[in-house]
Amino acid sequence: DADVTQTPRNRITKTGKRIMLECSQTKGHDRMYWYRQDPGLGLRLIYYSFDVKDINKGEISDGYSVSRQAQAKFSLSLESAIPNQTALYFCATSDSRTGGVFNYGYTFGSGTRLTVV
Amino acid sequence: QQQVKQSPQSLIVQKGGIPIINCAYENTAFDYFPWYQQFPGKGPALLIAIRPDVSEKKEGRFTISFNKSAKQFSLHIMDSQPGDSATYFCAAKYQAGTALIFGKGTTLSVSS
Numbered sequence: 001d002a003d004v005t006q007t008p009r010n011r012i013t014k015t016g017k018r019i020m021l022e023c024s025q026t027k028g029h030d031r032m033y034w035y036r037q038d039p040g041l042g043l044r045l046i047y048y049s050f051d052v053k054d055i056n057k058g059e060i061s062d063g064y065s066v067s068r069q070a071q072a073k074f075s076l077s078l079e080s081a082i083p084n085q086t087a088l089y090f091c092a093t094s095d096s097r098t099g100g101v102f103n104y105g106y107t108f109g110s111g112t113r114l115t116v117v
Numbered sequence: 118q119q120q121v122k123q124s125p126q127s128l129i130v131q132k133g134g135i136p137i138i139n140c141a142y143e144n145t146a147f148d149y150f151p152w153y154q155q156f157p158g159k160g161p162a163l164l165i166a167i168r169p170d171v172s173e174k175k176e177g178r179f180t181i182s183f184n185k186s187a188k189q190f191s192l193h194i195m196d197s198q199p200g201d202s203a204t205y206f207c208a209a210k211y212q213a214g215t216a217l218i219f220g221k222g223t224t225l226s227v228s229s
């Protein structure tokens with residue numbers, strides 16, 4: 001099983017629908033992130049959470065909300081999907097407790113390809 | 118405002134060549150600079166990373182060069198192979214309580 005699992009892998013939804021993307025991890029990491037990838041725009045941060053009670057907005061949080069249901073689960077919701085939210089969405093995790101200089105390494109899931117029509 | 122500027126957007130080299138991908142940043146508070154590699158259909162994976170108190174770091178065929186005064190860092194891939202064909206992202210981070218900020222990515226194609 002993958003360390004960071006995203007469901008669904010692919011989803012087509014209609015404009016105005018509410019949709020939830022889910023992320024679960026078995027890494028035991030405390031920090032989780034949602035990024036959006038668009039061609040030519042790279043990875044842009046939507047939301048991040050450093051523990052169950054901590055939620056922070058990223059660069060492009062408008063139109064999105066998140067829920068950290070447990071240390072291992074972090075879901076992203078689009079309350080009313082619109083076509084320009086069509087993108088590849090990635091969940092990532094990291095561990096604040098790892099010692100050393102490079103403890104900021106992220107583990108990414110395989111992504112959810114979302115199409116809003 | 119784009120905090121991490123990456124170039125070029127795409128790059129084609131022949132097998133054995135040395136592709137170089139560049140990134141520039143403005144925020145002098147950044148203290149961690151990683152590079153991620155992404156293959157089609159996969160999530161990005163950490164390739165190599167550097168702190169600003171070091172000017173160069175090598176891991177296998179991959180080298181980061183860091184120029185603190187110019188606020189630039191670059192990835193060099195020695196003896197590039199077709200299997201290195203992927204999208205590469207530079208990133209930066211400042212202080213412990215924030216998340217990585219990524220560049221826009223460079224699509225590298227290594228021809229055999």
